Amino acid sequence: KQEVTQIPAALSVPEGENLVLNCSFTDSAIYNLQWFRQDPGKGLTSLLLIQSSQREQTSGRLNASLDKSSGRSTLYIAASQPGDSATYLCAVHSGGGADGLTFGKGTHLIIQP
């Protein structure tokens, strides 16, 4: 059974820093991996989707990479801003329908002004 781990569970950094959030998974046979952002009391907003054949995806200040062989994905946030404060979740789709989707428990990120 796929297991997805996000470390650290919480992170606080000063504004302007570049930072990396980690997502690790136990089974490298994945279909895709998706990063989400969740603001308090809100739903999950899709940030980046990486298909299994891809190595990385970029959107603005965000860059997500995927290394299936090592079971890792990283979300790189450049020049962090207070508005980036949120919980970031990764979800790994291992195929086989909806029950093949496994979520990490997220990293709670605080950007200090």
Added chain:
Amino acid sequence: NAGVTQTPKFQVLKTGQSMTLQCAQDMNHNSMYWYRQDPGMGLRLIYYSASEGTTDKGEVPNGYNVSRLNKREFSLRLESAAPSQTSVYFCASSADNTGELFFGEGSRLTVL
């Protein structure tokens, strides 16, 4: 730009009462899902529907029923609410070609 729309956003029930959470998507997706999110437990799949007319159980289906009314709408029903069903419920749909998931804003349910 509606995406996935859930109603109601908040609901308080007494133990034993019933209610239905409604979900609609306007992206013409075949697959739709209901998740619950609890502190420390993460997101857990309740039920999903791979296409109109089909539904399947997820990880935590007990105490819930679903209906895929048409391609747009997927509802979740609690027949006899219990305090253990106090949670935030999310509806989602996924793009047929990429598998990208899109979530609604959530429905906060409290069962007293």
